[in-house]
Amino acid sequence: MKxxxxxxxxxxxxxxxxxxxxxxxxxxxxxxxxxxxxxxCARDHITWRNEHAAGASTLGALKVLRFPASxxxxxxxxAEVSELAFSGAAGESVQEDxxxxxxxxxxxxxxxxxxxxxxxxxxxxxxxxxxxxxxxxPHVRERAILVPTAEEDPVIRMPLLExxxxxxxxxxxxxxxxxxxxxxxxxxxxxxSCIIGSGLDPAPPGPGADLAALGLRDPxxxxxxxxxxxxxxxxxxAHFTRFKAEHEGPVKLVMAGPASMxxxxxxxxxxxxxxxxxxxxxxxxxxxxxAMPSRYESxxxxxxxxxxxxxxxxxxxxxxxxKGQALRANGALYYRNYDEFAxxxxxxxxxxxxxxxxxxxxxxxxxxEYRWPTVIRxxxxxxxxxxxxxxx
Amino acid sequence: xxxxxxxxxKLMREIEDDVRHMRRKRLLARGGAGDYxxxxxxxxxxxxxxxxxxxxxxxxxxxxxxxxxxxxxxxSLHLKYASHRPVVGTALIAVKRRVLLPLMRWLYExxxxxxxxxxxxxxxxxxxxxxxxxxxARLRQAIQGSERPVSGSAPGPGA
Numbered sequence: 001m002k003x004x005x006x007x008x009x010x011x012x013x014x015x016x017x018x019x020x021x022x023x024x025x026x027x028x029x030x031x032x033x034x035x036x037x038x039x040x041c042a043r044d045h046i047t048w049r050n051e052h053a054a055g056a057s058t059l060g061a062l063k064v065l066r067f068p069a070s071x072x073x074x075x076x077x078x079a080e081v082s083e084l085a086f087s088g089a090a091g092e093s094v095q096e097d098x099x100x101x102x103x104x105x106x107x108x109x110x111x112x113x114x115x116x117x118x119x120x121x122x123x124x125x126x127x128x129x130x131x132x133x134x135x136x137x138p139h140v141r142e143r144a145i146l147v148p149t150a151e152e153d154p155v156i157r158m159p160l161l162e163x164x165x166x167x168x169x170x171x172x173x174x175x176x177x178x179x180x181x182x183x184x185x186x187x188x189x190x191x192x193s194c195i196i197g198s199g200l201d202p203a204p205p206g207p208g209a210d211l212a213a214l215g216l217r218d219p220x221x222x223x224x225x226x227x228x229x230x231x232x233x234x235x236x237x238a239h240f241t242r243f244k245a246e247h248e249g250p251v252k253l254v255m256a257g258p259a260s261m262x263x264x265x266x267x268x269x270x271x272x273x274x275x276x277x278x279x280x281x282x283x284x285x286x287x288x289x290x291a292m293p294s295r296y297e298s299x300x301x302x303x304x305x306x307x308x309x310x311x312x313x314x315x316x317x318x319x320x321x322x323k324g325q326a327l328r329a330n331g332a333l334y335y336r337n338y339d340e341f342a343x344x345x346x347x348x349x350x351x352x353x354x355x356x357x358x359x360x361x362x363x364x365x366x367x368x369e370y371r372w373p374t375v376i377r378x379x380x381x382x383x384x385x386x387x388x389x390x391x392x
Numbered sequence: 393x394x395x396x397x398x399x400x401x402k403l404m405r406e407i408e409d410d411v412r413h414m415r416r417k418r419l420l421a422r423g424g425a426g427d428y429x430x431x432x433x434x435x436x437x438x439x440x441x442x443x444x445x446x447x448x449x450x451x452x453x454x455x456x457x458x459x460x461x462x463x464x465x466x467x468s469l470h471l472k473y474a475s476h477r478p479v480v481g482t483a484l485i486a487v488k489r490r491v492l493l494p495l496m497r498w499l500y501e502x503x504x505x506x507x508x509x510x511x512x513x514x515x516x517x518x519x520x521x522x523x524x525x526x527x528x529a530r531l532r533q534a535i536q537g538s539e540r541p542v543s544g545s546a547p548g549p550g551a
Contacts (some may be wrong), residue, residue, distance in 0.1 A: 339411045357398045
């Protein structure tokens with residue numbers, strides 16, 4: 001089949017969740033299909049500044065077509081429109097302005113969809129909140145498959161999305177909770193869809209990188225990812241600091257990832273900054289549990305990675321997706337406040353057998369649901385359905 | 393031999409029971425409501441409030457729906473600049489935008505997160521009130537049902 005994947009940024013060096021998800025799915029689809037990625041010239045998702053050259057290039061088996069953004073994002077205007085759009089009383093034009101200001105505005109990509117959209121058997125769109133998806137998908141709705149990557153945040157409550165969510169010919173969801181969230185915003189029955197999560201390769205064998213140089217001592221809780229208040233990190237730091245004040249023991253917190261918030265100094269908290277893949281693997285092998293404090297997730301790839309290494313986790317129970325993943329896999333405990341956080345951490349520290357078993361159950365769940373052949377089989381079945389229905 | 397499976401659901405019930413017990417003891421030690429000496433009663437209160445916070449869809453609450461359209465209850469988080477002066481109004485708005493806005497924005501962004509927290513607290517309180525109102529209505533129905541005269545209302549044999 002001839003397929004297109006539409007995504008706001010693309011490249012091996014781009015770390016964003018939906019961008020990485022798109023790249024991995026596109027690379028695996030390219031084994032059997034002719035796949036073209038339609039994207040921007042941006043590296044930076046804040047400004048959408050054109051940094052890559054516009055036009056055609058290749059990345060492995062993928063063809064990549066880049067289109068320049070007509071303007072950079074004005075954060076000031078975006079903040080103003082966001083306040084209006086999420087006030088609960090915004091009209092449709094203000095809501096559409098929000099998508100325009102969020103960007104990236106890629107007139108060339110929209111023109112390509114208008115003029116060449118019919119040449120693809122199916123076109124997959126990643127992340128409904130970006131302008132090129134919101135304004136581009138309606139041009140090719142009969143062959144469009146939306147990967148919404150929806151989260152329980154104010155954007156999903158915009159009234160005009162009810163009409164937008166009725167447009168795609170098919171959906172790829174990351175979790176049952178995400179599907180339910182999007183379906184609550186739909187006025188029509190859900191078109192053909194599948195739930196794929198994300199594919200993972202088995203964790204590399206061996207202990208991974210030598211962590212001695214980092215001076216880490218066991219046992220430690222691990223946080224992996226952007227250190228940001230929006231990811232629940234302020235709560236995690238507050239919870240852990242209080243936990244250490246109230247409980248004796250050697251346990252530490254290790255946070256690995258770029259920081260976008262002030263990092264309080266504490267003798268039992270280590271910040272490693274960005275870490276490479278071998279270090280990441282070694283941390284996941286050595287940690288006693290993963291902490292996942294985010295409230296807004298459409299799928300936690302880090303949680304799947306932890307289970308891929310047989311590591312149990314404590315996750316934010318206010319996030320329906322994380323709680324759902326924890327229960328389905330039988331691989332993580334969940335908390336909704338400090339008391340539950342402290343008890344969950346204590347249980348996993350005091351009962352190492354149960355902790356190991358939770359990690360093993362998480363790994364079994366990944367084996368069953370998230371290996372690439374399983375994921376690609378589900379997408380292929382959906383593609384066959386959509387391609388069979390759309391006009392030639 | 394493989395280890396015994398661990399059920400997260402079961403383990404979480406155990407953790408939640410531990411936390412409930414700990415919190416009740418802490419509240420009583422601080423002089424909380426004496427009614428909480430009864431653990432069954434405390435568990436019911438805990439369950440009701442928890443249901444309000446977690447199970448209710450906070451986007452579909454009755455009380456905010458009653459108040460929709462009344463601007464004086466909703467927290468408005470948007471900075472608006474306007475002038476009632478017909479002639480110099482445009483110039484005044486331009487000054488406000490260029491001079492006042494940058495100053496105001498700092499203060500605004502400083503307090504915005506607190507406004508958002510207040511909005512979340514308001515929503516949780518609305519949910520709690522709604523949960524109590526539903527429970528109250530159910531209890532009234534149950535009491536009215538039990539107060540009905542037995543003769544004439546109960547179905548006869550074979551009904």
